[in-house]
Amino acid sequence: MTISSGSSPELIYALRRVSESAALAAFDWIGRGDGxxxxxxxxxxxxxxxxxxxxxAVVVIGEAGKGEAPQPARGERLGRPGSAFKADIAMDPVEGTSYLARGQTNALAVLAVAPRGTMMNPAPAFYMEKFVAPAPARGKIDPHWTTGRKLRVLAEVLNKDVSQLTIYVLEKPRHRELIDDIIRAGARVALYPAGDVAGALLAAIPGSGIDALMGTGGTPEGVMSACAVRGLGGEFLARIDPQLHTEAKAVRESGLSTSRWYARDELIASDDVFFCATGITTGLMVDGVERTRTHYKVQTMMVIGATGERQIITSYLPRERTGQSQSAARDVA
Known part of the structure; x- marks a missing residue:
């Protein structure tokens, strides 16, 4: 049955079914060593x-890198070609592939949608440096500042002391100096081996316990996160930051700058955005998939840019209607 949504806010509920389907499909592969x-x-x-x-929808972000989970191809037409709502889409069926393989927290199924032509296409860059913070920081942070100065100004606009700030950083060797700088400035570091979509959303949500995200992560995750952060009214700054020689060469040949910082509204040039993230494994933001003999429990965060709403919805889906009810050998009580 076709779900007719147009570009109205009701589209988010149709898109929620898409990310839920991906999370359910990934569930049986949790902790099996290969994502x-x-x-x-x-x-x-x-x-x-x-x-x-x-x-x-046209895929703006695609072409998975070596060792990454499969992605749709850039430029691929998805949904129902010819529909009235012409859109750009970025999606990651499993954000946090290593988490899925090892049965760890924070694996998500994620997608973001914006009107056609409003989502930046940063091909062929796989990595970007990011600064994400809640709405009070909008326009207050110069990305060229030192880490210490950024944190001092952030603390001021959030009405906190620097010692009260918690900064989400991916636990990667490339971030050793950044981590030292954050600690030297007096703030706390929250280190996670992956999951910068969740980190970016938490950074944009006041009172989440995360005051900012800093450091370099995936470009697809950055573009998807920028959709959600725009919908939430937060700050998102990004700079193309190649991590491999082949990537750096491809970025130079494409004419993309590695020194320029892009503002949030350059990455996503419309407020009419839609974002869904469904938990595969339980994490900081949403619960993971749970299965009983009769139902799947799934939880999704949804952001609707046109209204500025965010919702977390928990669904209980009858197994006979999901097409995933035949794994009897893996059933739980």
């Missing part, structure tokens, strides 16, 4: 569900 099979299953489920949504 590739789970990624393929999640991608197939996401594409199949999206085909039922009344949206004509």
């Amino acid at each position: 590739m099979d789970g990624g393929r299953a999640a991608l197939d489920a996401m594409l199949s569900a999206l085909a039922e949504v009344d949206i004509d």
Whole structure:
């Protein structure tokens, strides 16, 4: 059955089914040591569900890097071509593939949608440096400042002392100096091995316990996060930051600057954005998939840019209606 949504706020509920389908498909691959099979299953489920949504979407972010879970191809038409709502889409069926493989927290199924032509295409960059903070920081932080100065100004606009700030950083060797700088400035560091979509959203949500995200992570995750952060009214600054020689060469040849910082509204040039993130494994933001003999429990964060709303919805889906009820050998009580 076709889900007719147009570009109205009701579209978010149709898109929620898409990210839920990916999370359900990935569930059986949690903790099985290889996220590739789970990624393929999640991608197939996401594409199949999206085909039922009344949206004509073009993939802006695609072409997974080596060792990453499968992604749709850049430029691919998804949904129902010819639908009235022409859109750009970025999606990650399994954000946090390593988390999925090891059965760790924070694995998500994520997608973001914006009107056609409003989502930046940063190809062929796989990595970008990011600064994300809540709405009071909008326009107050110069990305060229030192880490210490950024944190002092951030603390001021949030009406906090620097010692009360908690900064989300991916636990990667490239961030050793950044981590030292944050600690030297007097703030706390919250280190996670992956999951900068969750980190960016938490940074944009007042009272989440995370005051900012800093450091370099994936470009696809950055573009998807920028959609959500724009919808939430937060600050998002980004700079292309290649991590491999081949990537750096491709970025130079494409004409992209590695010194320029892009503002949030350059990355996503419309407020009419939609974002969904469904938990695969339980994390900081949403709960992961849970299964009983009769139902799946899934939880999704949704952001609607046109209204500025965010919702976390918990759904209980009958197993016989999900097409995922045949794994009897893996049932739980």
